[in-house]
Amino acid sequence: MTERPQWNSLRALSHRVLRNGEPLVLTEEVRSLLLKTAQEVAIRDADAALATDEGVLALMHEATRRITEGSNRLTDALHVMWQHQRVGDYDSARKLMRDVLAVEVVPYYRELAQGQLEDMDDEA
Structure with a gap:
């Protein structure tokens, strides 16, 4: 299994810049963080996005959106999946995954969902 991504730095940066309106200084550290995160959340052309201030902000916004929405989607599905499993309804549980x-689109979340699906292969 892929190592769990560490997105706390991006979340903190995104909060400061996108929510609080702090200016973004594209240091080498910030650039590296954005490129790494873009790769982790399957965003292509991240290098091109870093060429303009608007692109940087759009990249940060999209990466944050993918992380948040993917996490929410998977968490919600897992909760309902486990309810289905408790009553023996594995077809519905599999359908959720x-x-x-x-x-x-986020590879880490896809891997978790696929793992859940594979864990149910032997069930009714």
């Missing part, structure tokens, strides 16, 4: 996989 397949639905997540149909729309999720």
Whole structure:
């Protein structure tokens, strides 16, 4: 399994810049953070986005959105999946993970959903 990504630095930066309106200084550290995160959340052309201030902000916004929405989607699906499993309804539980996989783009979240689906292979 892929190591769990560490997105706290991006979340903190995003909060300061996108929510609080602090200016973004594109240091080498910030640039590296944005490029690494873009790769982790399957955003292409991150280098091109870093060429303009608008691109940097859009990249940060999209990365944050993918992390938040993917996390919420997976967490919600897991909660309902476990309810289905408790009553023995593995078909519905599997469908939830397949639905997540149909729309999720973040590799880490996809891997977690796929793992859940594989864990149910031997169930009814």
